Amino acid sequence: MNLRERIARRQRTDNAPRLVHDYDALSPVVHLEEPIGRGPTLERLLDHVEPAFEDSSPNGYVYGPKGSGKSATVSALFSHLAGMTGASRSAIYTTTRGGASRPTAFIYVDARAARSDFALHHAVLDSLSEESVPEQGLGTAQLRERLEDELHAYDRSVMVAVDHVGEPETHEATEVVELFSPLSSLSWLCIGRERPDDLDVHGLEFSAYRHHALVDVLTGRVSSGLARHALTHEQVRELAEWGDGDAHDALAATFSAADVAREAGHESILPSDVDRAMESVPRPSVSLGRVLALPENRKRVIRALIALDANQRDSVGSAADAIASDGGVDLSTATVKRVLYELSETGITRRVTHAETEGIGRPPSRLELRFPTRVFERLFDGERRRD
DNA sequence: GATCCACGGGAATACACGGATG
DNA sequence: CATCCGTGTATTCCCGTGGATC
Numbered sequence: 399m400n401l402r403e404r405i406a407r408r409q410r411t412d413n414a415p416r417l418v419h420d421y422d423a424l425s426p427v428v429h430l431e432e433p434i435g436r437g438p439t440l441e442r443l444l445d446h447v448e449p450a451f452e453d454s455s456p457n458g459y460v461y462g463p464k465g466s467g468k469s470a471t472v473s474a475l476f477s478h479l480a481g482m483t484g485a486s487r488s489a490i491y492t493t494t495r496g497g498a499s500r501p502t503a504f505i506y507v508d509a510r511a512a513r514s515d516f517a518l519h520h521a522v523l524d525s526l527s528e529e530s531v532p533e534q535g536l537g538t539a540q541l542r543e544r545l546e547d548e549l550h551a552y553d554r555s556v557m558v559a560v561d562h563v564g565e566p567e568t569h570e571a572t573e574v575v576e577l578f579s580p581l582s583s584l585s586w587l588c589i590g591r592e593r594p595d596d597l598d599v600h601g602l603e604f605s606a607y608r609h610h611a612l613v614d615v616l617t618g619r620v621s622s623g624l625a626r627h628a629l630t631h632e633q634v635r636e637l638a639e640w641g642d643g644d645a646h647d648a649l650a651a652t653f654s655a656a657d658v659a660r661e662a663g664h665e666s667i668l669p670s671d672v673d674r675a676m677e678s679v680p681r682p683s684v685s686l687g688r689v690l691a692l693p694e695n696r697k698r699v700i701r702a703l704i705a706l707d708a709n710q711r712d713s714v715g716s717a718a719d720a721i722a723s724d725g726g727v728d729l730s731t732a733t734v735k736r737v738l739y740e741l742s743e744t745g746i747t748r749r750v751t752h753a754e755t756e757g758i759g760r761p762p763s764r765l766e767l768r769f770p771t772r773v774f775e776r777l778f779d780g781e782r783r784r785d
Numbered sequence: 786g787a788t789c790c791a792c793g794g795g796a797a798t799a800c801a802c803g804g805a806t807g
Numbered sequence: 808c809a810t811c812c813g814t815g816t817a818t819t820c821c822c823g824t825g826g827a828t829c
Contacts, residue, residue, distance in 0.1 A: 516789065535788055535829025693791060714817075732794050739818065749818095759816035760800045 416625065417660045417667075421776065423623030424653040426646045427687045429470040431477075434618050435611035436467045439604055443475060446602060450502050450557050450585070457579070458587045459571065459594040462604025464685060465644030468589050469561055471604075476506035476559050502555040509560050509568035510691035514538075515577060518569065519545055522558055522584075549583055556584045564590040565688060566744035571597060606643030613638045615645050616652055624656055628666050640676060650679045650686065650770035657776055678772040684746050689769050690777060692746075698727045699737050700746070701778050704771050713762030714738050714749070738765065 422428045433440065449455040460468050480503075507521045516538040523545045524531045531544070549556065558578065563571040571588045575597060578586045588594070594601055607615065616634050629637075629652075637655070641648025654675035659667040689700065702721040703711070710720045718735035721727055727734065742749045742765065749763035 514789080532829050533789080534827065535786095537788060540788095695792080730793070733792070735817095736794085736819090737792095743819090751817095758802065758814070760802090760818085762817070 417628055417665065418624060418656050420623045421653065421656075421780070423619050424649060424656060425777065426465075426649040426653065426685075426770070426773065427690060427777070429473050430618075431474060433467060433470045433474050434615045435607060436471050436604075439467070439602075440471055440475065442602055443471060446587075446600060447475070447479070447504075447557065450504070450555060455555075455557060455585050457575075457585050457599045458602060459597055459599050460587065460589040460602045460604065461591060461593050463606050463644070464591065464682075465641070465646035465648070466604040466606050467645060468604050469687075470645075472559050472561060472587070472589055473506055476504050479504040480506070502557065504557050504559075506559045506561065508687075508691075509562045509574070510565070510687060513567060513569075516541060518560070518574070518577060522556075523548060526556065546581065549581060554583065557587065558584060559587040559589060561589040562687070563588045564592055567688065567691070607641075607645055608643070609638055612641055612643065612645060612648055616641075616648055619649065620652065625666075628656065628659070633667065633669075633672060637672065646685060647679055647681065647683050647770075650683065650773050651675050653776070654678050654770065654772040657772055675772070679770040680766070680768050682768075684769040686770055686773055686777070689746055689774055695727065695729060696737060696741070697778055699729070699734060700741065701775065702727055703738070703747070703765065704767065704775060711765045712752075714742075714765060715762065717765055 418424075443460070446458050447455060460472060462468055503526060505522055505525050507518065509518070512518045512521045519538065519541045520531055520533060523541065526545075527548050531541070560569075560574050560578075562568050563574055571590055571594055574586060574588055578584055588597075593603075613635055616638055617631075620629055620634060634652075637648055637652050640651060651672075652675075655667050655672045658674045659671040662671065664671060690697070692700070699721060703717060706717060706720055711717050714735060718731050718738055721738075722729060722731040722734045729737070738747070741747045742763075746768060748766040748768055750766060751763045752761045
């Protein structure tokens with residue numbers, strides 16, 4: 399690039415409308431207020447939830463593949479329901495036959511953020527009670543008693559949605575059920591991938607997006623996140639096709655494409671940008687929400703792992719050495735190594751044992767990243783900047 | 786003093802291989 | 808030939824520690 403080109407590029411980025419208006423609009427971990435393309439499913443969900451307006455409602459289980467809009471739909475619905483009164487305590491007031499008003503509370507809990515029995519109870523109690531609930535200094539048993547008291551004292555109907563059950567880092571659905579079923583006047587709605595075989599509840603299935611629905615999802619997001627003409631309609635269709643029904647992956651690729659193009663100083667997203675973007679989203683891909691919900695130091699290790707040269711990822715040992723020495727992580731090599739093994743255990747990375755063993759000793763494993771790396775970098779770095 | 790949670794670090798174990806042993 | 812052993816790596820496991828907060 400010569401000087402004139404450099405100057406021209408600066409002028410362009412300074413004066414021209416920016417390619418990316420709003421990364422959040424494209425982020426797979428951000429859900430819209432109004433979900434797109436899930437109308438019929440939303441209706442069935444409402445059918446299930448509706449009895450809660452009048453009385454206690456049955457327990458339920460929402461299931462379906464990754465990127466089929468489960469979280470998007472349920473979280474949008476619950477935030478509407480919780481916000482309908484505008485009251486601080488997340489309740490809807492409906493008039494019953496007798497004319498008395500009775501509150502029904504709708505609470506959405508992400509099991510990725512509430513990873514222990516304690517945290518699960520805390521999340522429910524905290525959104526239910528007026529005063530804030532301490533996060534330390536009291537035991538899980540005490541917390542549970544307080545929750546029981548709260549439920550009893552107000553005789554309110556409570557519906558709790560617990561999202562992302564059954565992942566490596568989160569509670570199993572059966573565990574959530576064991577915790578919540580004994581609580582009177584509380585009904586639960588678990589959301590997970592697997593069909594709930596051993597749970598005797600009403601199941602609500604989400605199926606993967608059809609092609610045209612996924613195109614709609616992307617089109618809506620792109621129009622609010624990117625400059626007009628940043629992507630052609632044909633490119634959006636291509637991304638949707640590539641997504642193969644998975645909105646998470648399709649959005650991750652779209653987000654990445656915008657980021658590649660912006661980084662390169664392009665005025666619109668080129669086919670080569672899209673190709674590079676797709677390469678940064680492995681298939682199958684682990685949910686970014688899972689990765690971003692990990693403890694801070696794990697995320698730092700992951701961030702450093704992405705930044706390594708490919709050959710440094712040729713063995714767990716060398717990756718751990720490199721990360722511990724200059725990866726911006728204040729952990730010993732031994733600990734980094736253990737973290738790396740944990741990450742592969744839960745599927746966030748994958749260990750691939752080298753086929754040809756050269757030399758002595760057990761052959762090392764190469765580490766593959768199984769989540770959208772570019773999106774992770776952008777979101778992770780963005781979080782840091784805001785601090 | 787209690788409590789939760791993430792961390793820390795090494796000890797124990799598994800595995801691959803070649804060579805020795807029964 | 809089957810098994811064991813030694814060596815060097817890779818991988819798993821366990822449990823105490825300490826910060827932060829009540």
